Amino acid sequence: MMSAAYQRLTLVAPRELEEALVETLLELTSTGFTAINVAGHGEGFDQAGIRERVRGRVDRLMLWLLLPDGQADRVLAEVEKRLPHSRIVWWLEPVQARGRLA
Template sequence: MTLTLKRLTILAARELEETLVEALLDLQPALPGFTTALVSGHGEGFARATVQESVRGRIDRLQLWIVLPDSDVHRVLDMLAARFAHSRIRWWIEPVDAMGELA
């Protein structure tokens, strides 16, 4: 049987970084790991942007990537929905065709 992997991408307000990372680290069974980066969003949808973001033309966000078994994706999303229900977190799921380490 082949393990089906997915990449869950999460975008959130930067001020949620510590509580979001803590929630993901506390999840049991534990996640295999994840990556975070501070990113900028561009495009339409500046209705909730700060004045500074509106002037700069980009919105500051935290982005997280988690590669995990397909069976765990909704467990993570359910926890996020319960703990961060009104936080306007965006997410999407992508297939992972292959993954490895070059050594």
């Protein structure tokens, strides 16, 4: 296993922002990212549509970026500048180790 100083940046956004967000991340990072469709219930649920209220969860896009330490602030600042949206939520986690199995 390789050990290095990395962080995982998680972004959760409305699905209608997917193309703009992916395009922005493609320009900002060379490390790549993972995008998945998710559904959840949390802070800001008062903005949910009727269908989402009945289901009890909202549909979102989640993106995970593995970034070298120090790059997350730059990526977040640029995403905020290009896509200022109160329903884009983010958090940052340390990565203890990373590597490939082959």
